[in-house]
Amino acid sequence: MTLAPTADASAKDANANVYVVQGVAGSTVSISVDGKQVDPGAAAKAIVGPLALPAGTHSVAIDGPGTAQDVTSTIKVTAGSSVDVVVHRQVDPAAKPVITTYANDLSPVANASGRLVVAHTAAVGPADIRVKGKVLFSNIASGESLTLTVPAATYPVEIVPTATTGPVVLGPVDLPVAKSALTRVFAIGVAATGTMDAVVQVLPLPARGNGTTPNRVDAGSGGQAAALINSSHDGDRGAAIPWGIGVLVVGAAAVTLRRRRATRT
Helix, strand or coil: CEEEECCCCCCCCCEEEEEEEEECCCCCEEEEECCEEEEEEECCCCEEEEEEEECEEEEEEEECCCCCCCEEEEEEECCCCEEEEEEECCCCCCCCCEEEEEECCCCCEECCEEEEEEEECCECCCEEEEECCEEEEEEECCCCEEEEEEECEEEEEEEEECCCCCCCCEEEEEEEECCCEEEEEEEECEHHHCCCEEEEEEEECCEECCCCCCCECCCCCCHHHHHHHHHCCCCCCCCECCHHHHHHHCCCCEEEEECCCCECC
8 A cells, every 4th residue: 555645735826736647557667748748657556647638628538558558548637626547447358448537625624524525446346345344335437436424533444345244355444534634545456456555645724723624424326335324313414323333433423425437548
């Protein structure tokens, strides 16, 4: 696992901060943005950036060994945003890599809390994500991610194929979530060849409040998120989590399943 702490200036100007994440395990590639080479030899798990790009549309090109891993995609960024651009393998590792973009949520968190994002960008089918040995989100497809706001601590995280007890395709990884920080985890590699790994990126966040993390869940409609909501209230969406789930996420403030479509060329 590669831990890559970086600085993000919250971009109060016309530019976006863009990070290119090299998630093609076992390969070294050249990365170009708008026709300009920004890294001639990015190894797997490298994070290139932040790149200050003006608001608008930009071209990202990946040039790998031969042509089998070459891919070009168009991304659109807004002023003041922070974006991860991840090049990674598809579920079929023999297919060309794809590029998936993720917007970094740099909004404030409660004091002594941090935001955790786990993204499925590996060559493996739909997967379950376990936190502290319990399935928190199920049936996460390639390119999707989940977001939690939790008290700062170290959390054991693992990824397994959906609806199975094993084998584990990644982890368990003891993942430290720092206070006032956004910790993003990108699962990469090919499960069939035992090359699963993770890239971790840490960005600073502003803090608010008195340090109390609200014991609530606000979730999207996908996968296990909906089941968590349905089991945690009697008709009141976003009600307090019962103790069983509260222990699982250690007082999670927010859980969101975000579906991102990979840009294919």
